[in-house]
Amino acid sequence: MQHTPAGAPPHSAPTGSAETGSDPSARSALRAAADSVLARLVGDSTGRAALRPDQWRAIEALVAERRRALVVQRTGWGKSAVYFVATALLRERGSGPTVIISPLLALMRNQIEAAARAGIRARTINSSNSEEWEGVRAEVAAGQVDVLLVSPERLNNPEFRDTVLPELAASTGLLVVDEAHCISDWGHDFRPDYRRLRTVLAELPAGVPVLATTATANSRVTADVAEQLGTGADSAEALVLRGPLDRESLRLSVLRLPDAAHRLAWLDGNLERLPGSGIIYTLTVAAAEEVTAYLTACGHRVAAYTGRTENADRVAAEDDLLANRVKALVATSALGMGFDKPDLGFVIHLGSPSSPIAYYQQVGRAGRGVDQAEVLLLPGPEDEAIWRYFASLAFPPESQVRHTLQVLAAAGRPMSLPALEPQVELRRSRLEMMLKVLDVDGAVRRERGGWSATGEPWVYDAERYAWVARQRSAEQQAMREYATTTVCRMEFLRRQLDDPEAAPCGRCDNCAGARFETGVAQAALEAARGELTRPGIPLEPRRMWPTGLPALGLELKGRIPPGEQAEAGRALGRLSDIGWGNRLRPLLSPGAQDGPVPKDVLDAVVAVLADWARGPGGWVAGGPDALDRPVGVVRVASRARPSLVTSLAEGIATAGRMPLLGTVRHAESASRAQRSNSGRRVLELHGSLELAPGTAEAIKQTPGPLLLVDDFAESGWTLALAARLLRAEGAGQVLPLVLAVQG
Incomplete structure (x- = not known):
């Protein structure tokens, strides 16, 4: 964290002070006390640590004037110093504890550690420590807590809202809303739990100061947040501090590589050349896991960090990155706001985020405490499909x-x-x-x-919702332009964030020339292609009926009987991955032209089938859980892609030397089932699926396991109900085989 004074603070409020008034000595004493707390916070024993002008202005407003302030400053500027210093000064003056609304557990852990350095006692209430809530409340009531960090989701919990929240509103000495852009549905990370803050603000006693902070807000988001927090710049009670958003340590670059294999090969060849340790962001969980597996196989020390990562594993991964025990975390946006590693040397995006605001926020993790950090964007053809999803x-x-x-x-x-x-x-x-x-x-x-x-x-x-949709579309277009622009990339991002001081940085690839070659070693490219084209992922069957079906008149509940279930199946790939996903999306996207399955895709499906047969539990490998060899193929008729599915089923039957026994189809009277939640999907499909003429007879004449072939599995309920129908007609095990799954 840097604390050298920056330029004059742009703000919209008078500089008078209720506590210090016009007394220069009182104001000087308060400033000295504030700098002393800052020195403890940053571990500076020299006495040279000094608050930035805007940091001091915000602290003075909160402590001396008991006002509300909105601080929009770049990542690494020192927003947390404002509320920790203000907390220490307010507590010395007898105020109650500071309550910080903080969006991520990673941020909470960082904040608790930072507070301890300044002698500030911090505790947290969030979804992962409910067993500690009563103890924390008792400590707060006893005056033993200086800072209480609360996740925004707690604000919408009935017990917390009705019992804990009134106590906090009555006793708090300072309310802090961290990452305040989350309050805005015009922002890049809208979280509706944050909107509950309007109720919290309304219940605060008069004179309780409020601080909202963010680094990722353009003028629209700033105005929206200010309005919702009651801290609008046009209010006589408000203070808005907005600073320049340049990050002098960041070197921005864009590398346009031909395909996913080139991007993986480039990472393999260049990861160890990048400074320090860093983060590789992907757009989906599937891509994060795919990239992690590949880089690990290549000998790199990396770990995945996604929404599917268990909390204990997340903590371990963060600790490993902080201690430089890994070269990089391969992460989704689950690793974002609040993660603080001052010496983070690089941030790479394997795929482009849909918003320049989101991109600026994520790259801001790098270069906080080092002179130079590399920021690279490697856009891919799958980006736009993921944006649409x-x-x-x-x-x-x-x-x-x-x-x-x-x-x-x-x-x-x-x-x-x-x-x-x-x-x-x-x-x-x-x-x-x-x-x-x-x-x-x-x-x-x-x-x-x-x-x-x-x-x-x-x-x-x-x-309003239409306007938001248009803004999101405009942000997507801005990211397309960022990837292709020939002007300064930092200036481009700063203008997207409405920074009036935006100017060429002199450091990015457009200003100073490219620093990275796009070429890759042929051996690395072939290895990446082999990894990405390796076909086959498990397809887990549905085993439980959705809750609530009896209320809709469908007496299905609990576990699906084993004799009605499908077996675990296989899919060629995921639509969200960077390997087969890129090949399958054009075939399966809405409006795609129907036609026979391409040969390379059919060959890959046959390879999946062969690997399945030989693998653990397969009909060739044997073993206690082995499947019996399928004796026939049944297809699920497709309304959108009949030729694709028919040719796929025929190709599989020919390759496996099995008969194509028939079809599960939608009854002519059935309406087109909509993609919806599981309960509605089962309700729509139940009774609408039937066996085409001759299928039941063929199954009876060829008893045994069947391959059930479809193009795409999203919820898995079409396959589940089709398997149930086939089992009812006497089929043995039903083994689903599809081209793609969504997740």
Whole structure:
């Protein structure tokens, strides 16, 4: 953390002070006390540590004037120093503990360690330490805690909201909203739990100062956050401090490589040449795991860090990176805000984020405490498909929202997410996000036992949601331009963040020339191609019925009987990976032209089948859990890609020297099933699947295990219900085999 004074602070507030007034000696004494706390925080025994002008201005506003402030400053500027110094000074003056709303556990761990250096006692309440909550509350009540870090998700927990939150609101001496851009659905990382802060702010006693901080907000997001926090720049009670966003240590570059194999080979050949240790960001969990496995096989010390990583493994991975025991973490955005390693030497993006705001935030992890750090973007052809997928998870259309409110109102009691999910057209994560927004808007309320409708009127802000969608599209276009621009890359990013001081940096590849060659060794390229084209991933079957089906008139619940289940199957690849995903997406994307399965794809599927037969539990390898050899093939008829699926099934039957026994199809009277949550998907499919004429007879004449062939498995329920239908007709084991899975 640097503490050399920067230029004059741009702010929108007067410089008077309620505590120091016009008394220069009082103001000087407060400044000296603040610098003394800073010295303890950064471990400086020389007495030379000094706050930046804007740091001091924010602290003075919080401590002396008891005001609300919004600080928008670059990563590494020292925003945490502001609230830790302010906390120490306020506690000396008898104020209650500081409450910090902090979005990530990694950030919380860093903050607790930093606070301890300054003699500040910090504790946390989050989803991973519920067994400590009562003890923490007792410590707060006894005055033994200076800083309490709270995850935003706790704000929407009924017990926390109704019991803990009122206590905190009554006793807190300073409220801090860290990573405040999360409060804005115009920001790159909108989190609806943050919107609960409006209620918290309304319940604060008069005179309790509030600090909101972020490094990743353009003017639109800044204004939105300021409005929601009640700290708008046009308010007489507000202070907004916004500084320049240049990062003098960062050297930005873009490397455009022909394909995923070249990108992996480039990483293998150049990773050890990069300074220090760093982070390799990917856009999906599948890609992170794929890259980690490849680089590990090449002898590099790397570890994966994703939303699927267990918490203990995350902590271990962070510690390994902090101690330089690994060269890099291969991470999704799960490793983002708050992770603090001052000597992080590089950040590489294997795939382009959809927003320059997100990109700036992630590259800001590098170069905080070193003179030079490398930042490289390696865009890929899969990027745009991944952008489209995440865009599809936006706030639902009004009809779905209204239907959800009607279901809750009709229930007359709180409904849990598993009970509500089958009755609406939304998947669990998207449904929960929508309910949190509706909760803040007053239309629903989260209670013990689930969610209930309040009956309060609610207006669907279609104009706002459309505007947000347009802004997201504009941000995607900005990232396309960033990858191809010939102007200064840092200046480009700073202009996207509305930095009025944006200027050429003189350091990026466009300013100073390329520093990295794009060529790769032929042996490394061949090894990468071999890894990426290695076909086959497991396809786990559905074993439990979704919760809530009986309420919809479908008496299916609990475990699917073993005699009705499919076996574990195989897929050629994932749509989200950087190997087969890039080959399969054009075949399976909406609107793709139907046609016979390409030869290279069919050959790869046959290789998957052969590997499956020889592998553990396969029908050739034998063993206690071995499958019997399939005796025939049944295809799942496709409305969108009939030629593709038919030719795939025929090709597999020919290669395996098995008969094509028939087809599972949708009844002509069945409506087209929509991609939805599991409950709705089962409801739509149940009773709509049937065996084409002659299929049941062929199965009876050729008893034994069957291969069930389809093009794509998203939820897995089409395969599950088709297998159940085949088992009911006397088929033996049913082994699903598909081209691709979503995750």
